[in-house]
Each structure stands twice: as C-alpha cells, then as structure tokens.
Amino acid sequence: MRYSTEHKQQTREKLLASSGALAKRGGFATTGVAGLMNAIGLTGGAFYNHFASKDDLFTEVVRRELSNSPLARLAERGADRQRLARCLEQYLSLAHLRDAEGGCPLPPLGVEIARAELPVREQAEQWLVALHSAWSTTLEDPELAWALISQCVGALVVGRMLASAEVQGQVLEASRSLVGRALNETR
Template identity: 55%
Template sequence: MRYSANHKLETKEKLLQSSSVSAKKSGFSSVGVDGLMKAIGLSGGAFYNHFSSKDELFASIVERELRQSLERLGADQDRDKLERCLKHYLSMSHVDHPETGCALPVLGAEIARSDVVIRQQAEHWICQLQESWAQVLESDSLAWAILSQCIGALVVARMLVTPELQRRVLKSSYDETSRQIASPRA
C-alpha cells in the first residue's frame, strides 16, 4: 500500500498528540513505546520511524505543551485577560481533566528528573511565560509568584480526594492571585 506524501508527518503528529494526552493523564514514564503506538493503531516498531528514542518524544511533548501554554496564557494579555485565564486555570474542570490542560502540574516532576536538555527547553518556555506576565503585572517577582502559586494549587487540588477541599484550594489561590493582580504596583 502506498502512503501519501504527508503520511509520515500526519502519523508523527498523531503520535505526539496521543502521547501528550497520555502523559498528562497518566504520566509519561508509565507508558511504554508499544502502548503509545497501540493508542494510534500502529505497532511498537513503527515508533522509530518518527523518534529515535522515548526521550526524544518526551522532549517533543514538553516543547509542544509549553509552547501551547504560552500561546494560551502569555500573548496579548492585560490584567483582566490574565485574571480570566487564571480563573479557568484554577478550575475544577482543569483538576478533573489534566489531559486537556497545562502540562506543568502533571509533568513537572518528570521534567525535573529529565536530562539537562529537556530541563533547558522547559526553562525557555516557562521564562517566556513569566516574562509576558511580568510585563502585564509590572513585576518580575509577582509574575514568578503567581505562576508558581497556580501550578502548586493545581497539584495540591489534584492530590486531594474531597471535591469541596479541592474547590477551597482553587478558590483561595484564585482569590489571592486576583487580589495581587488588581493591586496597583508601587
């Protein structure tokens, strides 16, 4: 059977998308190459037509996910837009559906244990997001604090079992970040 000229690119994109969802839902290290390929209907051996290693796939996932986070949360922000983004970020929907949200709360520990190349790549995108928020907030340190607080709040909320406690964590974090965003900078 002959494949279209774009078949390899389309398959690689499918693998990247499927693997991103799987990594955000279950963790990247928990699924083997065969499982990742089976999810898109191919054999494990076909994996190496697209990536030289599972680490290379992880690097591509990190780059893709953090670039998308920057696109959603970084560009063209003002304080009101930033606050609306954070309200969505600090939501029960985001707690309940990690596969559709930010990669940092679910993959942060795996990124931290990765080689320096992946960590540098993550650093690049995280710093770009922080810099865009710092411009809006007119404060480098406030941007780091809010970024860290939001990721941490999501991690804590996901660790809890009781939905009411999860909501309290999210609301407390949102209320505090909103207060910080609304405060005029001196």
C-alpha cells in the first residue's frame, strides 16, 4: 500500500518531534532505529522511507531543535541588552533547568553533538555562529557573546548534574549574577 505524500510528511514530522524529545530526555545514541520508530507506532523498516541513516535523522533533529530554541527566537527578533538580560534570566531558571525535554537542546545534546559525524557538528556550528553574531551586535563585544553563551549552557549542564534543588539554585543564581554584572559592566 502506498501512502500519500502528505501522510509521509506527517510521519516524518512525528518522527522528528519524537526523536528530538527522546534525544533530549535520554540520549540519541542510546536509542536504536527500532526504538525511534516504535515511539511513533511504526516498525523499524519504515524508518528508511524517511531518512537514509540515523545520522541523517540526528542532523535534522539538531537543526530543528536548535532553530526552535528560546535562544534562537531571541536572535531572530533582535534584542537590546534589556531584552537579552530578561531572556537569560529565564534561561538560567530552575523551571528551565527542570525542562530538559522542552528547553534548550544544547545542554542535553551537546556531548552527543560533539561526538557526532561532521554534518551534525556543522549544523550546530552554523546555528551557534549565527547566535553569536546576533549577540555580538547587541553587546558590541564578540568575546562577551561567546562567554555568555558558554556560561549559560554550562550552568544548565552543571545544574542538571546536581542532586539537590538547593545547590542547583546556587549554581543558577551565581550564573545569573555573573551574567547580570557582565551585561551592566560593558555598557
């Protein structure tokens, strides 16, 4: 039985959404093709109607997750320092720290992206360079832009490694304070 182009596109979208959530929750490398397809109610063999390889799927997942992240939306709309500061305040919150599936994909996927094939890393680099460019314009300081991106992502990674909400809060508060000082000192 042949499926319509629309059905195939809907299945592809379900696979991308499900794979992104699975990757951010438990890791992409640890889930096989059968598991990815099973999550959307299909057999592993149907996977190859949508992607040539699991690496191709991961490249698309990374592109999609990064382009839908809160940081990407801020860069697309442009921002002044106040708006950037408000966004980073939300980014460095316990709510965001606890929402690995719905939050920024860099903290949960960063290590997997680093180990991935070149096309995946190129996709991540392209996005990060565009984010850096937008923040450099807002901050008028390219070094500060890289430092803030790294600080924010790193704070979430460290926070998620910790067991207690109290220490997680300390990490996030210290990062918010540092980011706030950096934004105010460079004016």
